[in-house]
Amino acid sequence: MKMVRVFLEIMRPGNCLMAGIAALIGLMVADSGPLPVTAALVFIAVFAVTGAGNAVNDYFDREIDAVNRPGRPIPSKRISPERAFAWSILLFLLGSAVALLINPVAFAIAVANSILLYLYARNLKVTPFFGNLAVGYLTGSTFLFGGAAGGDVGITLFLFLLATLATLAREVEKDIEDVPGDRASGARTLPIVIGERRASHLAASFVLIAILLSYLAPLGRAYLAAVTVADLLFLAALASILRGEAPRAQKMLKAGMAAALVAFMVAAASGMGLL
Numbered sequence: 001m002k003m004v005r006v007f008l009e010i011m012r013p014g015n016c017l018m019a020g021i022a023a024l025i026g027l028m029v030a031d032s033g034p035l036p037v038t039a040a041l042v043f044i045a046v047f048a049v050t051g052a053g054n055a056v057n058d059y060f061d062r063e064i065d066a067v068n069r070p071g072r073p074i075p076s077k078r079i080s081p082e083r084a085f086a087w088s089i090l091l092f093l094l095g096s097a098v099a100l101l102i103n104p105v106a107f108a109i110a111v112a113n114s115i116l117l118y119l120y121a122r123n124l125k126v127t128p129f130f131g132n133l134a135v136g137y138l139t140g141s142t143f144l145f146g147g148a149a150g151g152d153v154g155i156t157l158f159l160f161l162l163a164t165l166a167t168l169a170r171e172v173e174k175d176i177e178d179v180p181g182d183r184a185s186g187a188r189t190l191p192i193v194i195g196e197r198r199a200s201h202l203a204a205s206f207v208l209i210a211i212l213l214s215y216l217a218p219l220g221r222a223y224l225a226a227v228t229v230a231d232l233l234f235l236a237a238l239a240s241i242l243r244g245e246a247p248r249a250q251k252m253l254k255a256g257m258a259a260a261l262v263a264f265m266v267a268a269a270s271g272m273g274l275l
């Protein structure tokens, strides 16, 4: 049982769940009456590919995590690097195969994201800003994947933009938080290259633009009420960013992202005539 649990733990199931929900929102925004089997395939594909990305990330990060996060599955020796790597490849293949059952566009996104997640973990992560850009695109792509499965990427492009901006801000704040360890290991992250102050101002601008754009969505009054909760959390995160409190800012940004998913679920439900 412990072995099964560590295979799930290395996937970071909380992130996989958020990503799967985002993809379902994209599906419901694109198609107000999706078939249950399509919804199941969308959720499974995104859950598997996201989990693969997290597992392969821990495989390539095992030396850094042994210092910064020794409790994680590989540095704590609860799973071998080889098994973690094999598990990630299996999940990439499973997620892409399930996406193939949906339609060719969904399959193309799943394969492209799988390759990008692998390259991020192996190389891209340590390149200034491009690593952040990759994670920002990948997070936003969950909505595009759901929209593609529903046959209309349309408005999911707007959700893609919001999610990418919020994730970019959070990734920059996580890099500011990690500057001591990254500097010691020679990683050239954005705050190390342009300075923490400029990097935090960039993160703040991403959050501000995302908040302003979130009110432009033609998604109904119930959505506006729900997204206000998310935007209040993003405003709190903005205050933390400007005060130089990166650890608090990145946690507040994740809370805002979760609240924003609820707001998008409200929009999808009202679009389906459920509200």
Ligand SMILES: CC(C)=CCC/C(C)=C/CC/C(C)=C/CC/C(C)=C/COC[C@H](O)COP(=O)(O)O
Pocket (backbone or CB within 6 Å): 012, 015, 016, 018, 019, 022, 135, 139, 140, 142, 162, 163, 164, 166, 167, 210, 211, 214, 227, 230, 231, 234, 254, 256, 257, 258, 260, 261
């Ligand atoms: C202003 C506004 C309404 C913005 C929209 C925010 C939104 C809906 C974001 C999308 C949330 C989402 C699809 C999350 C998927 C999973 C996830 C948390 C991805 C980004 O995190 C990657 C990160 O590097 C994981 O690190 P950690 O959380 O520390 O394990």
Ligand SMILES: CC(C)=CCC/C(C)=C/CC/C(C)=C/CC/C(C)=C/COP(=O)(O)OP(=O)(O)O
Pocket (backbone or CB within 6 Å): 015, 019, 045, 046, 049, 050, 053, 054, 057, 061, 109, 110, 113, 117, 120, 125, 135, 138, 139, 141, 142, 145
């Ligand atoms: C739409 C499809 C088919 C897949 C989407 C795939 C998704 C949602 C990816 C979301 C972003 C994500 C979870 C990326 C995984 C890579 C990752 C764990 C980045 C963070 O890693 P590090 O920068 O090493 O920081 P930590 O490991 O300390 O969190």
Ligand SMILES: [Mg+2]
Pocket (backbone or CB within 6 Å): 057, 058, 061
């Ligand atoms: Mg990592």
